[in-house]
Amino acid sequence: FRCAYIQExxxxxxLNSQKSYEQKIEEANQVAEKxxxxxxxxxxxxxxxxxxxI
Structure with a gap:
């Protein structure tokens, strides 16, 4: 499950060039928190x- 989620x-x-670095960082932090x-x-x-x- 986790591998598929990480790949997605x-x-x-x-890989989305439409998103800013700030958006990517924010989303990465949300994923890490979850x-x-x-x-x-x-x-x-x-x-x-x-x-x-025991």
Whole structure:
């Protein structure tokens, strides 16, 4: 899932010559923020599962 999302972001945002550098930076920051939230939630779930096993 993440690879497809990154590829789409790259093609739609970073390769888009119609977007300014500022727009690209803003969109990259939004993607990074979303990814951090997703990763944080996944890490929390994995930690809970590990504690259940122990």
């Amino acid at each position: 972001f790259y093609e739609v945002t970073l 990814w951090e939230k997703t990763a944080s939630a996944t890490d929390h779930e994995n930690l809970q599962k590990k504690q259940e096993v």
